[in-house]
Amino acid sequence: MSGTPARYGMVIDLDRCTGCGACMVACAAENNVAPTPQATPRTGVTPMLVRKVSNGMHGATRRETFIPIMCMHCEHETPCVKVCPQQAVEVDKATGIVMQMPQRCLGCRYCMTACPYHARYFNWRDPVWPAGMEKSLNPGVATRMRGVVEKCNLCHARLHSANEKAAAAGRREIDMADYVPACGEACPTNAIHFGNLADQNDPVTREAHSANAFRMLARIGTEPKVYYKSKDPWVRALAESASGPGKFSERPAERLAASASEVHHG
């Protein structure tokens, strides 16, 4: 990589997200995640996970929305980097991507505990594909073995291709049209906008600083590079709620006590 370091990030428009899940499937396909018919929400590997949350009301005033969660690529005091005993995860200086290296991971899962966004997943088993399905694996991404943690790496295989293409054409900078993560490419409503937050001219940078943009759990100071935006105040309020975009809850913690029977158990 060359020139000014990039800070790749996203702005996800929650008003456009319809919770279809295309980003989840595209991410799993791009990253060669094995189909796991026995998995549950606790054991599954979903580097991109869309959570359904509500405003806590019932009846005609109830509203739900969908929040795609993946690694936030925290810039400040990145929690997983601080706790890893193996240096299996690092913040890349050139791109800002928090790089998870399953090859170095020893599977202690300390990073999973440390991540405030529950965005890391453990491979409980070796990946198994039905006979012949391994021919459908994406060539840019190596498969992992059991016992290691994985997470979103911002489709770095696509960054590799973009970089290689630029080098072959004699350019030092990549063309951003060549580097679109699978989730952004898949979204049918174009809710996921990917860009370089270090580039002042990138429309994503402007969006990230717009009035309705916010980040999850901003108060803990991890400086995530994934921004969200919504016109609805109740959605923006979810970002700071006690349980945050908690893995198994579907509503702000304050309302959990009110109707415990409706909490979905993973």
Next chain:
Amino acid sequence: MKVTRRDLLVWGAGAAAGIAFTPVPWKILDDVSIWSQNWSWIPQPARGPVEVKQSFCTLCPNGCGLRVRTGAGWPVGIAGMSTHPITRGALCPLAFAAHQLNWHPQRLRAVRHQSSTSSWAAAQAAFSKACSEGKVVVIDGYAGRAASQIFEAFAEKRGSYRVAASPETRALAPYESWSGVPANALGYDLENAQTVVSFGAPMLDGWGAPGRFTRLWAERAAGMADPQLRLIQIDASLTRTATKAWQWISIRPGTEDALVAGAARFLLEEHLVPANGPMPPLTLVDAASQTGLTTDAIRNLARTIVAKPPVVAIAGGNNPAVAALNVALGALGQTGGIVLRSKQKKVYESADAVIPKARAVVIDSTVPWDFVPRTDAEIFRFAAWDGGSNKAEWLLPAPGFLEELTDVPTAPTSAVETYAVAPAVAKPTAEVHSAAQFLASFDAELNSTDKIIHARCEEIFRARAGSLYGRETTPVAQVASAQKLEEQLRSGAVWVGEPLKTASLKSNLLKCNLKEWPADTRPERSEDWAAEWPAPVLPPLALKLYQESSLREPPERKTV
């Protein structure tokens, strides 16, 4: 000199000390660490060049454009086709893992006869016998293809041809019965609508091609307090569409018809709509008590519906009451409403009707798995995946995802005619034959899919109408030759016809012969995205959406 045990130990100590000064321990450590990171049972992707091919998804009649990455000759990744004028790069969640479907454990790889393995020869013999003994009915789940033409030609001589239509097309059935214009010739002009009232249709979650309405909505309504496109969703519970709609009206389940009647009555009585009748028999008070809304709420809804025209009402399936509302709203044949898109006159017989005495029934692989024809005939069921219990006598392995050349007729909801050709991108790994190939083998006069596609390309060229959308957009009038047009179509371009000016056509659509409000309609329940999926299996990675997360409820299907 006797060699003692002590000698051995001292020698051993020397050897141990010596080994440390050789590469042995260090090299073995390094090699073992490499070995332990490369377990042979964990597959890795194939190496080799990656190519990108264009094709179209044929798993449902929407025919979304695809870009398929292939590695070592096999599809390894799917993305949308951004140049497709209708779908504009959008795909449903299933498409992204569809390239793995061909290796699904339930893939049908051998002919089965009454739950035991058989052969193509046996199936052909049985079918040949059946043909000689009586009528054959062919059921098609995706009308308008080249294969469909083969079915029709076969059925013309030997029996009858029926279509199991998608819910978006079934919703157009009332207009067909009132005006005689085939449902396949009608479309929804959503691009020009400013208000869309959906009675249980999953507009943002499986209605039509994903790019069609969701993109329009995303660009004109999402996140806006006063959107250009107003989506009013009538749903008993908070569906995905309801939660994102501009307005959500919650009614008691199954009372859509009452709401439609109530709103229509108010609009007609107050002359808020151009039509004069027919008048629904239900009063506003009855409508209110049935739906659980107040009469004021129904009045407000009615006023809102017509506040920002053009308006179109959409139902989740065949719902004559909603169709009658469109008649009252004057949405028929008008910009922003239900429009005529082709001059086709042929009305297809629906596969839902009882099948008269037939000796054999051929069901194409495009018909949903849980479609059960009401017949005693011998059923020859073509399918790429085995969905479990099925009363068909014969299960015949058909080509799977992108395994055969086929074409893509106009998508069910489109307001203009479109045409595309979907080349094969994957090789079948078992002996498979499509229903069209099977039937063609019995009748030398039937053309092959390839020849029919060629003929259609020529037709499009001769008509000199419409445009080709590929890397550039070219009007057909400017394409040099029929061969060039066919080349473009066979490499992923989409032909889009010109919108028909319904008013100037003096079509029967405008004179919808509706004497009285539809009664006793038994409307269809709207189906979610996965339930209408013809294949009995979902791509394995789609499990992430409901098993490995709480994003969705598991799809209600007979088998998965």
Next chain:
Amino acid sequence: MKMQRTIVVFALGVAVALLAGWVAFPRALYLQKQQPLEFRHKTHAEKSGVADCNECHALRDDGTFAGLPAMEKCAGCHSERIGTSNAEATLVDTYIKPGNETPWLVYAQQPANVWFSHAIHVKRAGLTCTECHSTYGESDQVKLYEVNRISGYSRDIWGHSISRLRRAPHDGMKMSDCEECHRKHQVEVGCLGCHE
């Protein structure tokens, strides 16, 4: 007396270990394998005027490296026999005519999680082929392929020298070799710069 005997026996142990470790071990560790054909670079350079590595080992349009050329490339000239060697006979009869890819054993094969871009190193960094691949392009015999019995990779990855002392610059393609060159040229890349 006893001490002298102890020393001698100990020294004997050390000697045997050193011999085993330095001589026998490298021989036992590697298994020699035959390439499917006796390919001669020199013959091709001389007889067919293929002077540039890029003619067969080219960058594709999207920037990826073709590596060992596909059978298609060989078929460009060898669709029928044009010479007299046995190697060519095997090529045409066993691979080109039936349409099979030649199963070359790749000396530089890296594990699946390694990503190396020829485009970046050749075009951006200006490296020449010989800097990493030596003068193999001028050789008149096919190089011996030795596979490490434990790790399964070619001997060329570790390098021929078992001790890795006084190693030639192009002898060895382990991660530490890549790191060394990157350090020398002060090109910093993060883990994901080279890993998948």
